[in-house]
Amino acid sequence: MSTQIDTIESLAEREYKWGFVTDIGADTVPPGLNEDVIRVISAKKQEPPFMLEWRLRAFRHWQTMTEPTWQNVHYPPIDYQSIVYYSAPKSKKDGPKSLDEVDPELLKTYDKLGIPLREREMLAGVAVDAVFDSVSVATTFKGKLADMGIIFCSFSEAVREHPDLVKKYLGSVVPFSDNFFAALNAAVFSDGSFCYVPKGVRCPMELSTYFRINAANTGQFERTLIIADEGAYVSYLEGCTAPMRDTNQLHAAVVELVAHDNAQIKYSTVQNWYPGDKEGKGGIYNFVTKRGKCAGVNSKISWTQVETGSAITWKYPSCLLLGDNSVGEFYSVALTNNYQQADTGTKMIHIGKNTRSTIVSKGISAGHGQNTYRGAVKILKSATNARNYSQCDSLLLGDKCGAHTFPYLEVKNTSATVEHEASTSKIGEDQIFYCRQRGISTEDAVSMIVHGFCKEVFRELPMEFAVEAQKLLGVSLEGSVG
Amino acid sequence: MLEIRNLHARVGQKEILKGIDLTVKAGEVHAIMGPNGSGKSTLAQVLAGRDLYVVTEGQVLYNGKDLLEMSPEDRAREGVFMAFQYPVEIPGVSNLYFLKAALNTIRKNRGLPDLDAMDFLALVKERMKIMEMDQSLLNRPVNAGFSGGEKKRNEIFQMAVLEPKLAILDETDSGLDIDALKTVAAGVNALRSPERSMILVTHYQRLLDYITPDFVHVLSDGRIVKSGGKELALELEASGYAGLEWETADAR
Numbered sequence: 072m073s074t075q076i077d078t079i080e081s082l083a084e085r086e087y088k089w090g091f092v093t094d095i096g097a098d099t100v101p102p103g104l105n106e107d108v109i110r111v112i113s114a115k116k117q118e119p120p121f122m123l124e125w126r127l128r129a130f131r132h133w134q135t136m137t138e139p140t141w142q143n144v145h146y147p148p149i150d151y152q153s154i155v156y157y158s159a160p161k162s163k164k165d166g167p168k169s170l171d172e173v174d175p176e177l178l179k180t181y182d183k184l185g186i187p188l189r190e191r192e193m194l195a196g197v198a199v200d201a202v203f204d205s206v207s208v209a210t211t212f213k214g215k216l217a218d219m220g221i222i223f224c225s226f227s228e229a230v231r232e233h234p235d236l237v238k239k240y241l242g243s244v245v246p247f248s249d250n251f252f253a254a255l256n257a258a259v260f261s262d263g264s265f266c267y268v269p270k271g272v273r274c275p276m277e278l279s280t281y282f283r284i285n286a287a288n289t290g291q292f293e294r295t296l297i298i299a300d301e302g303a304y305v306s307y308l309e310g311c312t313a314p315m316r317d318t319n320q321l322h323a324a325v326v327e328l329v330a331h332d333n334a335q336i337k338y339s340t341v342q343n344w345y346p347g348d349k350e351g352k353g354g355i356y357n358f359v360t361k362r363g364k365c366a367g368v369n370s371k372i373s374w375t376q377v378e379t380g381s382a383i384t385w386k387y388p389s390c391l392l393l394g395d396n397s398v399g400e401f402y403s404v405a406l407t408n409n410y411q412q413a414d415t416g417t418k419m420i421h422i423g424k425n426t427r428s429t430i431v432s433k434g435i436s437a438g439h440g441q442n443t444y445r446g447a448v449k450i451l452k453s454a455t456n457a458r459n460y461s462q463c464d465s466l467l468l469g470d471k472c473g474a475h476t477f478p479y480l481e482v483k484n485t486s487a488t489v490e491h492e493a494s495t496s497k498i499g500e501d502q503i504f505y506c507r508q509r510g511i512s513t514e515d516a517v518s519m520i521v522h523g524f525c526k527e528v529f530r531e532l533p534m535e536f537a538v539e540a541q542k543l544l545g546v547s548l549e550g551s552v553g
Numbered sequence: 554m555l556e557i558r559n560l561h562a563r564v565g566q567k568e569i570l571k572g573i574d575l576t577v578k579a580g581e582v583h584a585i586m587g588p589n590g591s592g593k594s595t596l597a598q599v600l601a602g603r604d605l606y607v608v609t610e611g612q613v614l615y616n617g618k619d620l621l622e623m624s625p626e627d628r629a630r631e632g633v634f635m636a637f638q639y640p641v642e643i644p645g646v647s648n649l650y651f652l653k654a655a656l657n658t659i660r661k662n663r664g665l666p667d668l669d670a671m672d673f674l675a676l677v678k679e680r681m682k683i684m685e686m687d688q689s690l691l692n693r694p695v696n697a698g699f700s701g702g703e704k705k706r707n708e709i710f711q712m713a714v715l716e717p718k719l720a721i722l723d724e725t726d727s728g729l730d731i732d733a734l735k736t737v738a739a740g741v742n743a744l745r746s747p748e749r750s751m752i753l754v755t756h757y758q759r760l761l762d763y764i765t766p767d768f769v770h771v772l773s774d775g776r777i778v779k780s781g782g783k784e785l786a787l788e789l790e791a792s793g794y795a796g797l798e799w800e801t802a803d804a805r
């Protein structure tokens with residue numbers, strides 16, 4: 072037994088591969104939060120009055136709220152007055168018009184992260200709206216998308232160029248009063264992505280955004296809004312890496328999705344924020360509110376997430392199934408290694424008739440990691456013939472980690488079918504030895520078993536993302552065997 | 554091929570192997586027999602490199618190399634194969650995928666290129682015939698939900714694909730009915746070759762009705778107390794291990 076634990080410990084050590092800091096003169100607001108800071112943010116972003124008004128209402132509401140404490144994660148109190156709420160890379164007057172105008176330092180950073188910003192690399196079919204700290208620096212393929220009537224741009228640009236759409240949908244799925252972190256985000260959100268796919272249009276490429284936190288102590292408050300109009304389809308990829316940091320960084324993002332009649336949105340995330348070192352020092356605090364509204368009949372929203380990073384993850388991508396026959400899906404792999412803590416899951420709220428939802432959650436705990444699945448399935452009185460299937464599996468590596476499952480079921484319509492399956496397993500010394508006796512190294516054996524454990528989720532990811540996710544899992548786990 | 558000299562091993566504080574000497578030449582089939590607790594399976598596990606067992610004394614040379622210095626995966630890559638007494642289930646990993654990964658690491662060690670999916674499948678299909686394996690087992694997760702007989706058959710099937718130089722079969726006959734035993738034995742016999750050595754660890758003589766060993770060794774209390782030809786197994790069958798223990802005690 073003790074040899075097994077030693078192996079786990081010796082293996083559970085791998086430096087964060089993408090830990091580096093780019094030196095860019097940041098245009099930064101002093102730390103702290105008050106109405107003046109919000110006014111500065113809004114002014115810097117040249118926002119119309121309705122935006123400022125909304126932010127201020129959110130801020131006032133936030134001041135009346137307290138941080139939630141029900142989650143199964145532990146961290147020192149966050150001093151919201153010591154956080155810097157706005158930081159933008161310095162740019163020429165109106166921002167860069169092409170990549171040539173982009174700070175070469177920034178481009179190098181993207182290079183290291185392997186983000187395909189250059190046109191030639193875009194042949195892979197990915198349009199990237201890259202968020203560096205708080206301002207989007209480049210958006211590619213916009214022209215091509217615009218020809219189809221698809222709007223894909225930074226949130227700030229959407230606020231300026233498409234205020235009616237923003238006004239109509241902003242906060243319509245996640246109101247600023249929703250929760251503490253959503254309110255904070257609404258008050259100070261810096262930037263993010265906006266996408267609108269018009270009636271009957273099928274977005275021909277995977278839309279993608281890479282988020283990144285850079286300036287020290289800068290909170291990252293992204294806001295994403297995606298609308299698929301009647302019969303539209305869009306697949307959106309979100310991937311994150313963050314540089315090495317000693318102090319904890321707060322990340323409170325909000326994502327809102329709206330699917331109208333017969334529309335479909337597929338939202339995939341690979342999250343790899345800096346998880347802290349192996350002693351649990353540093354790392355990102357990731358408090359995210361993600362929710363999709365299946366507003367129309369036969370609409371469908373799928374969340375797929377691979378969460379390997381962050382010191383703390385607090386995230387429940389959810390679906391409001393309003394439209395009759397609408398479908399909500401949640402596929403998740405959450406990995407906690409070293410001292411990482413994750414409390415993640417989903418909420419499926421069935422309101423329309425014949426609504427269906429599927430939840431597949433795979434939690435992997437290694438090192439001292441604590442992994443919690445928390446999910447709610449609510450079948451309201453109106454949801455005749457609603458169906459839900461939930462599957463929550465946990466995999467433990469070693470004997471110092473933990474897996475927890477909190478499923479909440481609330482069924483108010485007797486015609487509903489709700490199924491829940493759960494399992495917990497452990498990668499055992501016996502399995503590892505068996506593989507090694509066949510010539511397969513310990514690390515390959517773990518990666519093989521973990522991949523086998525996760526494949527139902529990986530299958531849901533777009534191809535290139537699946538490969539990346541698999542690599543990421545390998546890197547994050549290298550070293551955690553039991 | 555294999556030379557074991559004065560091998561001592563313990564698990565925890567308990568000494569199990571108390572000085573084993575055994576030489577296995579290429580192409581030979583050796584049967585190791587003995588009562589429960591005599592150290593048969595420990596010997597197999599030590600040769601495969603299970604770190605639960607600590608070697609306290611002695612030496613094992615495998616083709617001139619110090620086997621005990623090698624990691625389990627390196628031993629496997631060098632051609633040491635153990636058919637497990639209790640094959641482990643690996644959920645989520647298909648039998649086929651697992652076997653391909655194993656074969657390619659071994660091929661890499663031999664300086665051969667990876668087999669691609671097509672060639673691999675062809676090889677697998679050919680080797681499956683030897684074991685009369687059901688094809689559906691290939692796509693199922695490794696050993697998951699297999700019957701006892703299917704697991705043992707799968708072990709020999711893996712051996713057929715991986716083509717080891719030294720195969721150690723740990724109680725491969727245990728838990729098999731007579732038909733399954735015959736199939737497994739036929740598979741093993743098909744794999745006998747002048748380049749391949751085998752060590753059969755077994756409690757019962759009945760496996761040796763179907764696989765004829767060149768040598769039989771009787772293990773008792775961590776030592777080989779008697780060695781002989783295939784007729785020794787029959788002797789044991791008649792007198793049982795009890796008589797043998799008496800003989801051991803007498804020898805002291």
